[in-house]
Amino acid sequence: MSEPLTEPVTVPRVVASPAALEAISRLVAQRGPVMFFQSGGCCDGSLPMCFDDGEFIVGDHDVLLGTVGGWPFYMDGRQFEVWRHTQLMLDVGEGAPEGFSLPAGANRHFVVTSRVFGPDELAALDEDPRGRRRGTSERSR
């Protein structure tokens, strides 16, 4: 995981804004490789967390959604089941991060906004428009 990934994807599940890409390249220049993990739950849950690559141990049931600026973006596999019909846009917001995430520059933090995939994209990704696939998520519920 120390090298940027170069996986071709037709309909990306995660994309990054120019501001996010700029913040990522600055971080990488300062600290070296990074990784992203989409959080959930209390407080600053729902925010993407940026770590030095390898800081967070990715589990067997986590999902690699794609790459941002060449760096991996992961999500808990159970959480993915309820997010899979939406595309994430990594962006930068005002204010320092509230959790353990690296900042996106001075007094800035990473955020995601979401967009529900259009019918063509859902077809290309083989996704149901109502979100999670019935039957695939029962193990965790």
Place this chain on the structure above:
Amino acid sequence: MTLTKDEVTTESASATEVFIAPGQVGSIVEVKPRYENFIGGAWVPPTRGRYMANVSPVNGRPFCEVAESTPEDIELALDAAHRAKDAWGETSLTERAAVLNRIADTIEANLEMLAVTETWENGKPVRETLAADIPLAVDHFRYFAGATRSLEGRSTEIDKDTVAYHFHEPLGVVGQIIPFNFPLLMAAWKIAPALAAGNCTVVKPASPTPWSILKLAEVIGDLVPPGVLNIVTGPGGEIGKALASSPRIAKIGFTGETTTGRLIMQYAAQNIIPSTVELGGKSPNVFFPDVMDEDDEFLDKAIEGLVLYAFNKGEVCTCPSRALIHESIYDRFMERCLGRIRRIRQGNPLDPATMIGPQVSTQQIEKIVSYVDIGRQEGAECLIGGRRAHLGGDLEAGYYFEPTVLKGHNDMRVFQEEIFGPVLAVTTFTDEADALAIANDTLYGLGAGVWTRNGNLAYRMGRAIKAGRVWTNCYHLYPAGAAFGGYKISGVGRENHQMMLEHYSQTKNLLVSYSTKPLGFF
């Protein structure tokens, strides 16, 4: 944590004036320009001399600076805690309990000051901090003062001449990371049992709310021996990590989101120490048709029970953020609830009449806006609210969001994720089995609510919902003595109960033989 009718009456009788903002002439809360860390019983400047601005969400303006600490400061705090741990661990239960009771008395004596402090930094209405946050913190210290006195070690007669004695021993030095939604109450939940069990603690408050616990330390700091309670402020990525990953702590307690929770457990695994993590929820609040059998006080209570999603502006791990309403009463019941929601008074949280204040930070309000947007994209119907509230004047730059209700179905992301704002996702169910299926169709399992006049049904649902606490015909009560914690990805461990003393203790077994006879093996 809800106001009881008595408390509301008492409160509105005693405090009808708007409290003056901390630091202003005439305020009961003094604000210094700058706050240092509380380490070893003294105020210690951060090693690298850096400070960060602390903003009030009420008006979006900075009002003081706090230490922007670095890992060196965590080490200083750990040094102080390790110096104090042996003496504190050997302090008699009588004395430890007396210290906790003195802390409780002092918080109580400063109740209004601390309530206004908490409101100014967090944005929660002062009617809540006066009647819930601070009184519950007081009671929590008293509860653990009593609980630690009544906790007994056990002994077992293995055979006539062999006895197994079990003693509780302190762990030593623990790390505790506090969330921003109840900065003082969650600090009390963590600090009280840790100290009661004879441990010293290094506390890291949440980045958006570092100040109120420092104001608490100003009044209780000299009640504990130096080094027993240490508070270090600063960014989570730097000092939260330094604390949680330190090999010098014997336990880590954390409340926050799932990714940091996993990181905490990962660090704990690396050091082979226990962790308690509370990571949020998406709590169902289930209303069976018989709540509308009468138009009485109970129905009124159930309506308030739904509207409690707006308590603490929805910034509650157990926010009843999914209302499941039986289809036969949906229209009538929601009409009553929406009427109540329309009457929520939003504004300056220092006004005792205000029911909902600002969200804690820009991050939080942006997140809420983004979730309402996702909900609309997914086809949810917005029944009320849905926008940032612009209150004008001095509050214009504060982080206010209208109390919002989205109607949809449980597959929507607004039904599956913790929004941490005053946003209720509402849907209907057809029968008991359907209600249970929807209630349990979530990754989380922290809280739940069940409302019915039928005791058998309430019991069946309460036992079948996979959540750590099922409020039955009530919601948002947090009395000391009722265990609190999560099923599923809502976390591991419990708080708020005597069992916490075991979680903050080692078990020492002395296995003693009173026989003089050799085993005979060698």
